[in-house]
Amino acid sequence: xEKILLKxxxxxxxxxVDVYIAHGGYKSLDKxxxxxxAAVLEEVKRSGLRGRGGAWFPAGMKWQFCxxxxxxxxxxxxxxxxxxxxxxKDRPFLEKxxxxxxxxxxxxxxxxxxxxGYIYLRGEYPTGYKVLNAAIDQAYxxxxxxxxxxxxxxxxxxxxxxxxxxxxCGEASALIESLEGxxxxxxxxxxxxxxxxxFGMPTVVNNVETLVNxxxxxxxxADWWSSIGSKDSPGPKVxxxxxxxxxxxxxxxxxxxxxxxxxxxxxxxxxxxxxxxAVIPGGVSTAMLTPEHLDIKMDVKSLQTAGSxxxxxxxxxxxxxxxxxxxxxxxxAFFYHxxxxxxxxxxxxxxxxxxILARIENGEGRMEDLKILEDVCHTIHNNCFCPLGExxxxxxxxxxxxxxxxxxxxxxxxxxxxxLRARARH
Amino acid sequence: xxxxxxxxxxxxxKAASKYVDRKSALMAALWAAQAEFGQLSPDVIRxxxxxxxxxxxxxxxxxxxxxxxxxxxxxxxxxxLCTNIACTLMGAETLLEHLEKKLGIHEGGTTPDGxxxxxxxxxxxxxxxxxxxxxxETFYYDLTAEKIDGILEGLK
Ligand SMILES: Cc1cc2nc3c(=O)[nH]c(=O)nc-3n(C[C@H](O)[C@H](O)[C@H](O)COP(=O)(O)O)c2cc1C
Ligand code: FES
Numbered sequence: 051x052e053k054i055l056l057k058x059x060x061x062x063x064x065x066x067v068d069v070y071i072a073h074g075g076y077k078s079l080d081k082x083x084x085x086x087x088a089a090v091l092e093e094v095k096r097s098g099l100r101g102r103g104g105a106w107f108p109a110g111m112k113w114q115f116c117x118x119x120x121x122x123x124x125x126x127x128x129x130x131x132x133x134x135x136x137x138x139k140d141r142p143f144l145e146k147x148x149x150x151x152x153x154x155x156x157x158x159x160x161x162x163x164x165x166x167g168y169i170y171l172r173g174e175y176p177t178g179y180k181v182l183n184a185a186i187d188q189a190y191x192x193x194x195x196x197x198x199x200x201x202x203x204x205x206x207x208x209x210x211x212x213x214x215x216x217x218x219c220g221e222a223s224a225l226i227e228s229l230e231g232x233x234x235x236x237x238x239x240x241x242x243x244x245x246x247x248x249f250g251m252p253t254v255v256n257n258v259e260t261l262v263n264x265x266x267x268x269x270x271x272a273d274w275w276s277s278i279g280s281k282d283s284p285g286p287k288v289x290x291x292x293x294x295x296x297x298x299x300x301x302x303x304x305x306x307x308x309x310x311x312x313x314x315x316x317x318x319x320x321x322x323x324x325x326x327x328a329v330i331p332g333g334v335s336t337a338m339l340t341p342e343h344l345d346i347k348m349d350v351k352s353l354q355t356a357g358s359x360x361x362x363x364x365x366x367x368x369x370x371x372x373x374x375x376x377x378x379x380x381x382x383a384f385f386y387h388x389x390x391x392x393x394x395x396x397x398x399x400x401x402x403x404x405x406i407l408a409r410i411e412n413g414e415g416r417m418e419d420l421k422i423l424e425d426v427c428h429t430i431h432n433n434c435f436c437p438l439g440e441x442x443x444x445x446x447x448x449x450x451x452x453x454x455x456x457x458x459x460x461x462x463x464x465x466x467x468x469x470l471r472a473r474a475r476h
Numbered sequence: 477x478x479x480x481x482x483x484x485x486x487x488x489x490k491a492a493s494k495y496v497d498r499k500s501a502l503m504a505a506l507w508a509a510q511a512e513f514g515q516l517s518p519d520v521i522r523x524x525x526x527x528x529x530x531x532x533x534x535x536x537x538x539x540x541x542x543x544x545x546x547x548x549x550x551x552x553x554x555x556x557l558c559t560n561i562a563c564t565l566m567g568a569e570t571l572l573e574h575l576e577k578k579l580g581i582h583e584g585g586t587t588p589d590g591x592x593x594x595x596x597x598x599x600x601x602x603x604x605x606x607x608x609x610x611x612x613e614t615f616y617y618d619l620t621a622e623k624i625d626g627i628l629e630g631l632k
Contacts, residue, residue, distance in 0.1 A: 135560040135599040173507075173544040174600050176613040209494040214503060214542035217598070231499035231530070233541045249496050292562035292603035299604040334561055364603070366562055380564050384598055390541075473569070475596070 051278070054266055054286045055259070056302045058150070059142045065181050067188040070149040076194055078153060078265040082160050083202050085268075090161040091117060094264060097272035098284045103129050103220075103257030104333070104361050106283060106350045109264075113162050115244035116252045125253040126164040127229070128155055128261055130171040130178070131213055131220030134333035135384055137364040139288040139300060140258040144171065144178035148185035152208065154261035156194065157268055159206045162254055166207050169258075170225050173214040182210050217388035218438055222255040224390075235390050236436035259288060280306030280349040287363055289348065294321040294369035306352075310344040313367055324369035328453065332361025334381045335441025337448035338374075358448070373468040374456050378449040379407035383475050385442035395430045396439030402426050403446060408472035410457060413465035420450060420457055478519040480527060484508045488527055502528050502538055506545055515546040543597070551586045551593040553631055556610045559596050562603035567620075571607055572596060574621045578628070592628075 063069045070076070082090050095110030116124060128151060132140045143151045155167050171178055186208055189195040197205045211229050218224045219234035226248050228234035247253020263285055267275045276284040283305045289312060292298045296318030303316065309329060313319065320326050326341045331348065337358040339346070346356050353360045368377065386400040403426055406419050427447050430439040450457060460466060480488075491504035505524045506516060513520050516539050525535035539545045546554075557575065559568045572594075576582060579592050586593040602608035605617035609624075616627055 132601055133599075136562045136603045137599070138601040138603050141601050172601075173542070174597075174610070211500070212503065212507060214507070215544035215598075216542050228503070229500060230497065231502040231528075231538070232534075233538055290604060292606060293565045298562075298606070330561070366565070366603070368565060372565055377561055377564070380559070380561055384560060387598065470569075473572075 051286065051302070051304055053302045054278075055150075055262055055288055056142060056147075056300065059146050064147050065149070065185055067149060067185065067192055067194075070147075075149050076153055078157050078268040079194070079200060081268055082157055083200065083204070087117075087161050087163060090157065090268065093272050094158075094161060094267055097267045097275050099260065099263055099267060099275075100283050100350065101257055102259040102263075102287065102363070103222075104134065104335075106360065109256060109260055112244070112254055112256070113158070115242070116162050116164075116254050119245050119252040121245070121252055122163075123166050123251055124162060124164040125248040125251055126155060126159045126162055126167045127225065127248065127253060127255045128167070128169040129220060129222065129225060129255050129257045130169050130175075131217075131225065132172055132175075132258075133217040133220040133388075134335060134362045134364060135381070136292050136330070136366045137290060137333050137362040138292075139290045139363065141175065141178070142288075142300065143258050143262050144169075144175055145181050148178075148182050149189070150262050150265070151182075151258055152185060152189050152195070154264045155208060156199065156206055157264050158254070158256065158261055160204055164254065165205055166248075167209075168229060168248075169208070169210045170219070170229060171210050171212050172220075173212055179210060179212055186210065216390075217384075218390045218436070221436055221438070224436070225255060226253065233390070235392055238435055279304040280347060280352075282306075282351040283349040283360075287348075289316075289363050289365060291317045291365045291367065293367040294324065294372065295319070295367050296321055306347045306349045308345050308347055309339070309365070312348060312365055313344070317367065320367065320369045322369075324371060326367065327370050327372055328368045328374055328377075330366040330368075330445075331363075332359050333364040334366075334384060335359075335437075335444055336361040337444045338452060339448075340452050358444075371468070373411075373466055373470050374449050374453040375407065375411050375460050376466065376468070376470045376472065378445045379404065379411050379472045381445040382407050382442060385438065387475075389438060389442075390436075393434040393436070393439065395433045396436075396442070399426045399430045399439065400442050403442070404475075407446075408474075410460050411466050411470065411472040413460065413463075415457075415461040417458070417461055419461070420454070424450065478513075478517075478523045480509060480523050481512055484512045485527065488524075492528075498528060499530055502530060502535060503542075506535070506539055510545060515549050517547075549586070549590075552591050553611050554593045554595060556595045556597040556600065558598070558600045558602065558606070558608050560599040560603075562599070563607040566606040568607040571609075571619055571621060571624060574624065578625070 223237035
């Protein structure tokens with residue numbers, strides 16, 4: 051597939067507005083000002099664009115809810131928190147090709163009727179902070195941002211809000227709390243963000259990659275755009291593949307590519323010619339799969355049917371050298387560290403589970419521990435306000451489902467067959 | 477009593493101008509104060525709270541919620557080694573032990589000469605080039621023990 055989203059990522063100085071324009075950038079603005087906001091919204095709806103941040107909600111529908119609310123100003127927020135472990139797909143748009151995101155945001159804001167925008171950027175990307183701020187300054191100077199953009203009556207202000215290291219702040223409502231200067235914790239809905247979002251105003255939060263696609267939908271048309279990828283979830287997608295691969299990295303491919311193609315064609319196969327043991331298809335919060343699942347398509351429905359989820363499309367591969375118990379422990383250490391502490395099942399459950407998993411890995415586990423792990427998972431499930439705990443449950447339950455024998459072996463032989471240990475963590 | 481420099485105050489006001497409510501600039505203000513003082517001691521946080529106009533308790537709560545605000549003094553170089561799944565699969569844990577041995581400190585600690593702080597961190601979005609680490613604001617990829625030795629050598 052010819053690259054669309056990453057086409058210019060390696061063009062020297064593409065972060066400079068003039069270079070970006072020379073490569074066809076900001077072209078979509080002329081088109082939208084002729085179309086009018088309603089037609090832009092219609093085009094995005096027709097494209098079938100679904101949000102690429104993890105939940106895959108139809109973008110046009112989310113915008114429509116916000117358009118219908120008669121309250122101003124409206125906010126558009128790009129979610130650049132990129133916190134899901136093993137996810138690194140948004141980074142090129144934050145550090146290399148920032149104008150593509152800004153252009154996508156202008157077009158989206160126009161369709162939504164938003165006059166204020168923020169890019170909520172994770173604190174771990176200091177380069178992105180500088181690059182985005184510089185690009186925004188340039189865009190203001192060219193009247194691509196600010197009042198009366200390109201002489202029209204559309205105005206849009208944009209700024210970067212820098213996070214400081216908290217996974218939960220990537221969840222849309224926690225993100226808004228954080229934007230408002232509070233601790234990023236989940237907001238119970240309703241009220242929905244379409245009516246009461248940032249500063250109590252109608253708000254749309256979209257993932258960076260979702261917004262980046264929008265100007266391409268306008269430029270090429272919804273029909274062209276949705277001819278790429280699968281019917282269920284159309285369009286191009288940046289897949290980040292990591293772990294035991296010959297060629298890990300970012301690959302822009304159509305939605306619906308199979309796990310096999312992703313791993314063996316693009317990733318070059320398993321590192322050092324080893325056998326595949328397990329694969330996490332969509333970030334640590336998604337259920338692990340096995341070599342039996344290789345022909346599953348990377349789209350929303352197929353992965354759901356397989357008992358997992360596409361998540362952020364961050365695929366992590368484990369070869370026969372990996373210890374699944376160790377990886378599940380490490381995943382849980384992450385969730386324990388990142389639980390905001392508000393809901394007891396998540397706060398205490400992740401604490402219990404990380405301790406139990408550590409003792410299994412370190413040869414001190416008991417067979418009853420497997421039952422306790424399952425019980426804790428079922429206690430978290432459906433009993434917390436936000437989906438963070440649900441994410442914590444997935445590695446454990448899928449690990450126990452497909453690799454129970456590995457857990458049992460650790461317990462029986464009193465240790466990790468690969469000689470690994472779970473370290474105490476702070 | 478800690479007083480923020482003119483420079484930091486200006487930066488905070490610039491940030492505040494980007495929001496309808498200046499409370500939103502609290503995170504940016506904490507970043508600016510950390511840049512000036514190298515860390516966010518309780519006194520620094522109190523000074524920031526006053527400038528923004530929120531309670532001290534609120535500002536302390538926010539600062540302690542986030543892993544990238546340093547609540548205690550850190551070394552000149554803060555080594556943040558990712559040990560999340562992709563990096564662990566590629567050997568990050570061995571590198572952590574290597575760094576601990578080399579620097580003579582435990583994870584979370586700072587060398588007595590104040591040069592290095594060693595921190596284990598969650599995913600830093602470099603999973604395609606794992607294992608990865610950040611030292612201050614510079615990323616290092618595809619690490620090995622030898623590579624780390626060379627990098628630290630270059631910092632001396
Ligand atoms: C714990 C948690 C963390 C999340 N982190 C991110 C993130 O870093 N980036 C992101 O775009 N979405 C993240 N999301 C999803 C957002 O809540 C939201 O669905 C998304 O930003 C909406 O944008 P989209 O519709 O364009 O995907 C997270 C969700 C949860 C529950
Ligand atoms: S897992 Fe280490 S950078 Fe992502």
